[in-house]
Amino acid sequence: MTMATTSEAMNSGVRGTILAVDDEPDILVALEDLFEDEYRVLTTSRPAEALELIAAEPDIDVILSDQRMPGLTGDALLAQAREISDAQAILLTGYADISAVVSALNRGGITGYVTKPWDPALLRNAVRGAYERHRLARDLATERALLRGLLDHSGDAIAFKDTEGRFLRLNARMAARLGAPSPESCLGRTESEILGAGADTAEAADRAAIASGAPTETVAASGPEAAPTWNQVTRVPIRDPGGAVVHLAVIERDITEQRLLETRLRQADKMQALGTLAGGVAHDFNNLLTAILGSLELALPKVAGDARLSRLMTNAAQAAQRGAALTKRLLTFSHRRDLQAxxxxxxxxxxxxxxxxxxxxxxxxxxxxxxxxxxxxxxxxxxxxxxxxxxxxxxxxxxxxxxxxxxxxxxxxxxxxxxxxxxxxxxxxxxxxxxxxxxxxxxxxxxxxxxxxxxxxxxxxxxxxxxxxxxxxxxxxxxxxxxxxxxxxxxxxxxxxxxREAVEASPTAPAAPAPAPRRARVLVVDDDPQVRHVTASFLNGFGYDEAEVPSGEAALERLDAERFDIVVADLAMPGMSGLDLAEAVRARWPSLPFLLVTGHAEAARIPADFSVLEKPFPSADLAARVAALLAPEA
Missing domain, CATH: 3.30.565.10 (Histidine kinase-like ATPase, C-terminal domain)
Incomplete structure (x- = not known):
């Protein structure tokens, strides 16, 4: 375990504290270097030691935990940490393990996850957001504790009792909760005398608070199970000058709305984290589906004479189309796909x-x-x-x-x-x-x-x-x-x-693609060789003269050396993205048409004046878009 410097520890009252847990020492060093200028950083390579640190350090604000560690996985560690700490939790993983993320969401209460290798800026933002949420939650809890003692005329149900449980004073809301006509009718009586057997639990809690001599706080539900009312009950023993407990203050607060809001917040956090996961894998799914559907479309005419084989390939195409529909639904759920509203x-x-x-x-x-x-x-x-x-x-x-x-x-x-x-x-x-x-x-x-x-x-x-x-x-x-x-x-x-706008007519189906004009030359750019081959084969089948390159950098070299009539490029590529390539082409060859092809959730960030085709696509859609961009009026 390594600790922050002494000067940083002295400033821990104004600096946040981060606990990083990873079984790889190099990762811990990298995390410490990334955050030590801004936070007090604690690190450990052993999950068991991490739990001891969490128990001993109540001021930890954010826990960064690796998922795959010997002895205890990250989701299991964060689930145990949640029982002893209110620190925000972020899961670090180098694997797209959805079961671990779901487990960490439900058991560990994580606010998000970050994949390895991480983007330093994104990781800093994630930690900063988690730290601010944690500090805000603590500040709100402090404010609530301070205000509770000031609200004499609040909407809370408030009562003072003697050590035998008899009411000495209570407000109207407490009387109403007891079903009494007025506060005065309750004075000198116990809850059991007013409510009967239904008061056993409350009176037992009163006796326990008096015996402990320390304030207690409990949360209990009442009413129908489908729509319960949640009450937070605080019991504060009051001592005489000699130190003996002589009275008990009871404050009941309706926190039903708070519980509902907390439930909605947890739900929103889960959907946001899983939405991020759904958007991240959509590109890979759509590349696979593009290759599968494109290959089947290209192969079907070649087996037209074999009815059985044609039927099997058609069934495969229909199954892949259902997969494409599921991917679009995932992107809609993740809020990362534009609705065609x-x-x-x-x-x-x-x-x-x-x-x-x-x-x-x-x-x-x-x-x-x-x-x-x-x-x-x-x-x-x-x-x-x-x-x-x-x-x-x-x-x-x-x-x-x-x-x-x-x-x-x-x-x-x-x-x-x-x-x-x-x-x-x-x-x-x-x-x-x-x-x-x-x-x-x-x-x-x-x-x-x-x-x-x-x-x-x-x-x-x-x-x-x-x-x-x-x-x-x-x-x-x-x-x-x-x-x-x-x-x-x-x-x-x-x-x-x-x-209040007029109903819009349904978009008409695209017309059959026209033959390729003047044997136009198309440069196809995609880092996935299978998708690149399918796209090029589609264009070749419609009469275009196509060439293929695997990257944006290679595309610029090819454009410098040869003349092309249009560029068709994937959006998400390592190094130079399709959007970067499009902007470079627009700057150097402003009259050269450009079509971006994407199966990624980030399509919404593409400027509106760029032409975009979503994966997976049938050949007719691709040919129609290319022909439209090559038309003189385009």
Whole structure:
């Protein structure tokens, strides 16, 4: 273990403290060098020693832990640390191990994860954000403790008792909690005399606080299990001049809203971290799918005479297309893919799903519709909305193993003064999906939007369905509500803000690509050889003269030596990215058309005046975009 310098330790009152845990000494040295100018840094290569440090150092603000360590993995270490420390936690990993990240999120309470090798600026920002959140949480806790003693006329339920539990004084809110008509009616009586047997737990806690002589704080829930009320109860023994406990102050505070907000915050943190993971792997998924789909499209005409082989290859292509749809849903969930939003008639979207719902739900489920004739329009991605509705209908079907009814309805609703912080005042078009199934138990209802949480058996569900719906509605500036009870089915409500713009027509399908003009020369740039070969083969099949290079640097060398009519380049490449290449080409050859191809989540950062094609793509889309960029008017 190494420690910060003496001068830094003396300044620990104003400097944050970081604990770095990694079994590789070189990594610890690098972390210490990165942060020692800004923070007091503690390091250790042994997880067991890390837990001892955490227990002995209450001022640790941020824990940086490697995932793969002998003896104790990072997610397990952070789970144990969470029990003894309120420090923020960041997981360092050199592996795309999603199970470890999910475990660290759920057990270790991490605020994020950083992959090795890390970007120093990104890691500094992650640690700085974690440190600021930790300091803010501690400052807020201190302020709450100071204010509690000043709020004599607050909304808290406050009472003073003697050592026998008899009320000496109490405010009106405490009397109301006891069900008494007035505070005066409680004086000289104990809680058991007022409430009966229901006061046993509270009186036991009173006696324990008096016996310990120290203030205690407990949190307890009351009311129905589906919608409990949470109360924080503080008991403060009051001593006489001789030091004997003679009275007990009891302060009860309703923290139900705080609990709900904390739950939402934890949910948002989980979605943000897993969204980052989803966006990071999307590029690799889309490259694989581009190579698979492109190769199948190129191969299918060559086996046209073999019906069995054609059918097998078509099945493979359809499966790959489903994989592409799943990747797009992941990116929508991660908030890293631009929705193709437009003003739509929601009723028309639902009516257009007749065949899709019929094929997906089967004959045991009856679909009913009740669509409002004057439904307001909304701005939303219609394709993603179809996926969301289909997902919710399939969930309803799965909740009705013996068959039943899935009812789709729409209505207009004006919201004013909602208690839901996610539902702001305004006009909404509401889509309701109701089933007559088994319903959702209260203990599960609060978790249904958690990524990868599912009650279905292995292989029957990914746990991403409702998380995807949540991501779509949030990106559309709406919200989602679920009303469910065991035995009476479930209703899911999608609130989409009203749009006062005219409904936009559906985009028309691209026309068949024209033959290559004047045997145009195309430079294909992609670091993935399989994707590069597929793209070049597509262009060759449409009559273009194509050339391939594996990097942006190689592309510039080729452009210096030869003439090309257009450049088609991947966005995410090591070294010079596609966007860097596009800007270099624009500066040196401003009239040369350029098409960026991307399967990455960062497409939203591309300037609007650059032409972009998303992976995976069919050959016709690629040819149409290239032909359009080569057209004289372009």
């Amino acid at each position: 437009r003003v739509v008639d929601l009723n028309a979207v639902i009516r257009g799903m007749d065949d899709l719902l019929g094929r997906s739900l089967g004959g045991f489920v009856q679909v009913e519709r009740s669509l409002s004739d004057d439904l307001w329009a909304a701005r939303v991605d219609p394709d993603q909305l179809e996926l969301a509705i289909l997902n919710l209908c399939i969930n309803g079907r799965d909740a009705m193993p013996e068959g039943g009814i899935v009812a789709l309805s729409t209505r207009n609703e004006t919201v004013r003064g909602s208690t839901d912080p996610n539902l702001t005042d305004g006009d909404y078009a509401v889509i309701a999906i109701r089933d007559t199934g088994t319903g959702i138990p209260p203990e599960i209802l609060g978790r249904v939007f958690e990524p990868f949480f599912t009650t279905k058996g292995v292989g029957q569900g990914t746990g991403l369905g409702l998380a995807m719906v949540f991501g779509l509605v949030q990106q559309s500036r709406g919200t989602i509500r679920i009303d469910s009870a065991v035995g009476r089915g479930t209703t899911v409500l999608l609130y989409l803000p009203r749009s």
